[in-house]
Amino acid sequence: MTQFDDLIIFYHLVTRGNVRSAADQLKQSEQELTEKLAAMERKASSQLLHRHLPTLTPTEAGNTLFEYAQQAQSLLTAANTALQSEPLSFSGTIKLAAPYVDGEIILPIALSRFSAKHPQVNLDLTLTHESLPLSDNLDLVLSTTSSVHPQMISEPIFAHRWVACASPSYLNTHGSPTHPADLYQHNCLGFKAQTEGAFEWQFTDGRHHYTRSLSGNFSVNSPQSLVQLCLAGQGILFVPYLLIASQLQSGQLHQVLPEHIHKETKIYATFPSLRFVPRKLRELSRFIQQAYNEHNHNNE
Template identity: 25%
Template sequence: MLLANIDLFIKIVESGSLTAAGREVGLSSTTVSERLAALEAHYGVVLLNRTTRAISLTEEGRTLLEGAKEVLDGVVDLETRIRFGAQTLTGPIRISAPSDLGRTLVCDAIQIFLEDHPKIRIELLLSDGYVDIVGEGIDIAMRFGAIEDSTLRVKSLGVKRRVVCAAPSYVDALGTPKVPADLKNHNCLLMRFGHKLDNSWRFGSGVSKQVVTVSGDRVANDGALVHQWCLAGFGIMLKSELDIGADIRAGRLIELLPDFASPAVPLQIMFPPARAQPRRVRAFADYLIETFERVGGLTEQT
């Protein structure tokens, strides 16, 4: 019963409420609350801070969550090896990825991986902002840029260019910027990452390095929406080459200011700070790494 209650605790955290967890496993809210209380009584600590609107992990709850996933994943791996053999992978994988990248390359990788491993269940969460990997029960997260949380385990997927681009219809109507400073006179489509507005666009390196503060009439915290706006001709955007390579090759977007290339940004895959990963997570992470090693640059076929 202890393992069952721990598993239910993880589902409460991942779903965000006792009610949602109950719906997922077919239990009433009262039963979920009673089993959570029993788990807290077993350890003699409060695991979740609960209000009428939200729940949050206590320090003890976070410690349990980190260790519990490792223990339960080990149980799932052992059961799989006994029932289906050492080569079979089964169980859930929870992934967080940027919205545009998640809808394209990651989604394609998931499709192929599931064809090879039909007993795996993958949950893909798309977000361009900060994600609490431990608090949200994420197994694998992908993010551009430097990683500030030193407790996470990180593997590099290489560095990728960010490209200034626009639709042909926008260029035909409003012209092409010749130098980065010209962007001040154009409508730029902006991303918001949490509280940070990405309106300081960087160009060049070394002595030629420059930063231009841009503005525009559309801001979103969803990279796929900014991408959609750009394709529709509403303005100029700054986007990873992974997201817009196919559009550039097909002529749906035009690269602007190619002689003032923005500094490349690292793309990284992150894991929670557990001591060991279940085989299914290691296998999918390895497949993701192989997938991105095969992805070419802006002018190559992906």
């Protein structure tokens, strides 16, 4: 029996003319679509598409199926249009997880704005130092990884730019490094949430990117505690700009080695469905992305 999803896939294979274009449109892999087409042909006991031509062309059996595929796509389009014309009024609970870096600075702003617009939605936030897998217990996960289950969707929403900084008191006492190699003579503050390792810092010489393994007498998994140690003059810090933007602007911290720093961490929003993401999750993701962008713009 042909499933509704099969009809939508077949519609895009025919109208797009090739597997790659259809896969991009449906946000699925080419291999997955190829396998689904083969499964459809096994169910039909007949070849549905000619593959030897420049574009995928329906066979006689494929033309019959395509008539129904067009109806299915029209029905889906009409349903989406009807839903989008409805006022945005959400309810229920959204369970989400995010790194501490984002959860302590950006998410309070985004969630407050979202709640003001959608007061009937309960928000359940878990902050973590490790990426949590999206499961039945979570609706939305913010993380630094785009590797997800094939039936889920992960979209980039922001990119953290990393910086190195220290307090004026520390720099007055120990001097300011002028080259990454100078950091071997300094006390570095390790951020344990960094994927590569607390003291594995990334640099560039303008042509190549490289990592230096540094050391220090503090390594902490709490970003706010690490910032406080840096403000207290305990060493040089390497963290996302988001964490110390206000301190840099106020002069409480000074950036070091700006022309040598090379690290950017993308933040992804992961949803539980590859095809149909609930509108309230899309709306929440939009609020979060907007908060990121505003914070970044206001602190440039």
